Amino acid sequence: MQQAPKTGLYLQLGAGxxxxxxxxxxxxxxxxxxxxxxxxxxxxxxxxxxxxxWGAELSYFNLGKVxxxxxxxxxxxxxxxxxxxxxxxxxxxxxxxxxxxxGVGYSHVDxxxxxxxxxxxxxxxxxxxxxxxxxxxxxxxxLTVDYDYLGxxxxxxxxxxxxxxxxxxxxxxxx
Numbered sequence: 418m419q420q421a422p423k424t425g426l427y428l429q430l431g432a433g434x435x436x437x438x439x440x441x442x443x444x445x446x447x448x449x450x451x452x453x454x455x456x457x458x459x460x461x462x463x464x465x466x467x468x469x470x471w472g473a474e475l476s477y478f479n480l481g482k483v484x485x486x487x488x489x490x491x492x493x494x495x496x497x498x499x500x501x502x503x504x505x506x507x508x509x510x511x512x513x514x515x516x517x518x519x520g521v522g523y524s525h526v527d528x529x530x531x532x533x534x535x536x537x538x539x540x541x542x543x544x545x546x547x548x549x550x551x552x553x554x555x556x557x558x559x560l561t562v563d564y565d566y567l568g569x570x571x572x573x574x575x576x577x578x579x580x581x582x583x584x585x586x587x588x589x590x591x592x
Contacts, residue, residue, distance in 0.1 A: 423591055424469060425533050429462040429561055431587025435480040437570070437579060438493050444575025448533050449488040456481030456519060458583045460563070464504065466591075472504040474518065478567060490532030496581055498524040498567045502546045512551075518547040526571030526579060541578075543568025557565070559589040 435458035441451035464474035480496040502520030505560050509515055522545045528537045548565035558568050569578035 420546045423556065424466045426592040427462075427464050427466065427589050429464065429587055429589040431459070431460040431462075431563060431585035433458055433460070433563075433583060433585030435478075435483070435496075435581055435583045437483050437494055437496060437581045439485045439487055439494070439579055440577035441578040442554075443489075444534075445458055445535070445573075448530070448535060450485070450492045450530065451454075452485040452487040452492065452574075454485035454494070456558050458585060460565070460583060460585045460587065461530060466504075466506070469521065470506055471480040472506065474500070474502050474504055474520075476500045476502070476565075480567075480570075480583065482561065483539060487530075490530050490553035493529045493531075494571075494579065494580075495527040496524065496570050498522045498543070498545075498570060498581065500565075500567070502545060502547070506551075514551040514553075516549040516551060518545070518549070521572065522567060524567065524570040524581075528571070528579075537573060538575040539571035539573070539579075541569055541571060543570060557591045560592070561585075561589050563587075 500522040547565035
């Protein structure tokens with residue numbers, strides 16, 4: 418017999434790895450920043466399980482500071498994203514629950530390319546989504562593994578968007 422997730426408030430802390438993509442088209446001729454980099458990421462979430470199936474979460478992601486080697490030089494990104502998402506939970510066993518997330522975010526990206534004497538910042542409202550697993554150790558404590566796609570986190574004036582995603586593991590405390 419499967420046990421439905423408990424309703425109520427929860428807090429979650431996680432850490433893992435972010436992947437950030439830098440676009441080739443920056444809107445500035447001659448500056449090609451095409452590349453990909455990784456960094457250590459952090460995630461903090463406050464959520465409310467409204468029913469055993471449906472919930473809502475507010476999350477803050479620090480994607481870490483990453484230097485991406487590109488044809489135009491090292492692109493130094495500092496990216497933070499705050500998200501609001503609806504959740505859909507499905508118990509797989511008594512202790513293991515699959516969770517899907519979809520929502521919107523607010524991202525802020527600072528970019529610096531010293532070799533090009535180029536700096537930029539961007540604020541966006543990306544569509545976000547994710548999948549996670551919750552393994553209940555006790556009725557109040559669970560281990561978590563999450564994948565979050567944070568969408569188009571930044572955009573160069575006249576150019577293309579940067580993107581971000583995070584894979585994290587952590588702990589969830591239910592109240």
